[in-house]
Amino acid sequence: MKKSGKTESLDLHVLIEKEGRLYSALCLEIDVASQGRTVVEAKKNIVEAVRLYFEDVYAEGDEKEFIPRPAPLEEWLSYF
Structure with a gap:
């Protein structure tokens, strides 16, 4: 593939x-997760994971x- x-x-x-003791981070559209000791660290880690x-x-x-594989519905409901 040409970049x-x-x-x-x-x-x-x-x-x-x-x-x-940790914060979990879940990207709902693609069901990718990460965690961190603080909210800031969890955000940084999920950006890197995505x-x-x-x-x-x-x-x-x-x-x-590529076909998006969203997180389960119950996770989406937790978001809203």
Whole structure:
């Protein structure tokens, strides 16, 4: 796949919840999760996890085949 160097932005929904001593972060559109000791760390980690996820999709040349796999409905309901 040829890289164009073009950057695209994408708005995604992230649910962050305190679980014990950690904060879990879940990207609802693609069901990618991460965690951190603070909300700020959880946000930083989920951004990195999502970036790596899409980087992998594009590295495999699968972007045209990409089908979003959203998080389960109960997670979406927790967001709203």
